[in-house]
Amino acid sequence: MAERPAEERRGVPAAPQLRLDELLEGLQAQVAQVRATRDRVHTLLDAVLAIGSDLDLDVVLRRITESAVAVVDAEYGALGVLGEGGRIKEFITVGVDEETIKAIGHYPDGQGILGLLIREPEPLRLADLGTHAESVGFPEGHPPMTTFLGAPVRVRDRVFGNLYLTDKRGGAQFDDEDEAVLRTLAAAAGVAIDNARLYEDTRRREQWLAASSDLTRSLLSGTDPEQVLHQVAATVRALAEADLVTLAVPFDGGDELVIEAADGAGADRVRGLVLPATTLAAKVYHSSERISSNALSREPQEGGGSAAQVELGAGFLLPLGGREHARGVLQVANLPGGEEFPDATKTMISGFADQAALALEIAEHRREAEHLLVLTDRDRIARDLHDLAIQRLFASGLTLNSVLGRLADRPEVVKRVQRVVDDLDDTIKTVRTTIYALRERDRADGRSGLRATLLSETDQTAETLGFSPALRMTGLLDTDVPAGHADHMLAVLRETLSNAARHAQATAVEVTAETDGTRLRLRVADNGRGIDPAATRRSGLDNLRKRATDLGGSLTLTPNEPSGTVVEWTVPLPSGADA
Known part of the structure; x- marks a missing residue:
């Protein structure tokens, strides 16, 4: 029996066994890669759902930044929102605590690598931030950063801002898949931002329409x-x-x-x-x-x-x-x-201002019509009093006078009739006075009010002072202040402004005239030398004080800070005062 080869006696050949192990390891690696890709796709889908699940713009921007950090596994992330002139107007960060943000100070305005993305809005991937020619370094207190991945966020073909990601976890570099995922997220972010802005514009427009309606209703009521x-x-x-x-x-x-x-x-x-x-x-x-x-x-x-x-x-x-x-x-x-x-806010406020102006004009025409009706009614009353009441009273007086000659033998009766005739004459005079008062009030409706007079007084003093005093007026000065009180106030204003011009050597004067319906207050503050304690002749101040005490009020003089004098003249207003 022939002897078998040594390889057969040792079992299966070594080379095929090693090849199978390599294939299994490669298959496991591909499975792991597929699982990683699946997990990344799931993460991306979750991120897209997260940023699109809210319509509040601030919330959406925060979620976009957080999602970008998650999908590329970065340590730090930020979203820079661009304003006018291509400068960063808002900077949302992830991965940096509040203490570090305070230590860094103001957020970046668009220099260095950030500015490069603003000028050239295309994805940018760097292995080391510090070695790039556009790098300008980090401010004091800023955490060190090395790897970088950035991508623009577009809303309707316009760059809304840029996503900045740094330091991939594990010390790895950002790769092509990271860039592709970030591009996809940026596209989804643009849609979410657009939806949030449309919702915000709609909500503001609803508020504007409601406010316009309330304003018109108030004016016309x-x-x-x-x-x-x-x-x-x-x-x-x-x-x-x-x-x-x-x-x-x-x-x-x-x-x-x-x-x-x-x-x-x-x-x-x-x-x-x-x-x-x-x-x-x-x-x-x-x-x-x-x-x-x-x-x-x-x-x-x-x-x-x-x-x-x-x-x-x-x-x-x-x-x-x-x-x-x-x-x-x-x-x-x-x-x-x-x-x-933003321009959208300016446009909305401009539209509301036009609506408010129209409502004010309609209300003014209505008040003028009501005023004209009052004047017409006054004229009718005056005419009726003259043509009917006075004529009848005069005729009655003549009739009684003709009766007096027939009652000469009855002196008591004559006396009583004469008293009635005299009363009729007084009544006629009273009615005529009322008629004249009605017509005089019509002519007085166009008289100059206290506000205009105060403005005129301060303008005239500007030539003496060398500058225009700051004037502030509050309350119904034209209607709540009687003529006598207004005259006293104007006299006090002239005296105090004259003192500021002649003695105080002031370079600034603030005048405040106000009323709340129960009291009248004038405050004149200057930054001059103040009142000299050695001065003995103060007749002007005595006159001001007397004008206050005559009306039941008071006058106070206090130092102004850091220099100068404050004069306050306050008097009560009579109840039911009519200017």
């Missing part, structure tokens, strides 16, 4: 126009989500405006403030053109304005009404550091 102006300011602030909104209206026959309504931060400081013709508000009123600014308080405005009283950042001013007849000026602003207002 007879609500006080001054109260309606405050309602307009509050509504605009809510719609624009602004820090401060002011509404300035013009004086009759002048170039100045006065802030009748204000809502938000610093509203009490600017309400009633008179705006000279050199301010932005006056320019908007006369040109009917909208003005926008990144820093309202830094705009050149001779004479100040609300931006000189309250530090303001981004904002815009627009006319209340059309080009032919603007009824006032709306100013919508944020405090320094606040966000700029």
Whole structure:
């Protein structure tokens, strides 16, 4: 029997066995890769569902950033939202705690690698951030970062912002699959952002329509126009989500405006403030053109304005009404550091302002019609009193006079009849006085009010002072203040402004005139030298004090900080006062 080969005696050949192991290992690797791809697809699908499950834009942006970090397994992530001029206006971060963010300071404005993605909105993958030619390094306190993957987020073919991912976990590099997944997520993010913005625009439009309806209803129901102006300011602030909104209206026959309504931060400081013709508000009123600014308080405005009283950042001013007849000026602003207002908000507020102006015009025509009806009714009453009442009373008096000659023998009766005739004469005089009063009131309806007189007084003093005093007026000064009280207030204003010009050597004066219906208050503050304690002749101050005590009020003088004097003249108003 022949002997078998040694290979057969040792069993199965070694080479085929090793080949099978390699095939099994390769198959296991492919299965693991398929599972990893499946898991990544599931992660991507979950991320797409997550970012599309909410319509609040802030929530959507946060979820986009968190999902981007998850799908590419990055340590850090951020979404930079672009504003006007291609600068980053919002920066949402993931992976960096609040303490580190505070230590870094302000978020980036679009320099270095971030700026490169803004200028060239295409996916960018880097093995080392620091070695790129566009790298500008990190600010103090910033965590170290090496690998980088970025991709733009487009909304309707416009770049909304950029996704920035750094430091893939495990020390690996971002690969082609990471870039492809991020591209897909960015596309889904663009759709989600667009939906959220459409929803936000729809919600704002609903608020605008509801506010316009409420405003029109209030005006046409007879609500006080001054109260309606405050309602307009509050509504605009809510719609624009602004820090401060002011509404300035013009004086009759002048170039100045006065802030009748204000809502938000610093509203009490600017309400009633008179705006000279050199301010932005006056320019908007006369040109009917909208003005926008990144820093309202830094705009050149001779004479100040609300931006000189309250530090303001981004904002815009627009006319209340059309080009032919603007009824006032709306100013919508944020405090320094606040966000700029998007064009959609400006357009919405502009539409609401036009609606408000139309409603105000309709209400004004209605008030004029009611006023005309009152005047017509007064004229009819006066005519009836003259043609009917007086003529009949006069005829009755003549009849009684003719009777007196027949009663000469009865002196007691004559005396009583004569008394009746005299009473009729007095009644005729009273009726005539009433007629004249009705007609005189009609002529007085066009008289100059206290507000206009205060403005005129401060304007006249500007020549003596060398500058225009800041004037703030609050309350129904034209209707709630009797003529006597108004005369006293004007005399006090002239004296205090004269003192500021002649003795105080002031470079700034603030005048505040206000009433709440129960008291009248005048406050004049300057930054001059103050009152000299050694001065003995103070007849002017004595006159001011006497004008206050004669009306049951008071006069106080206090130092102004850091220099100058504050004069406060306060008197009570009589109940039921009629200016």
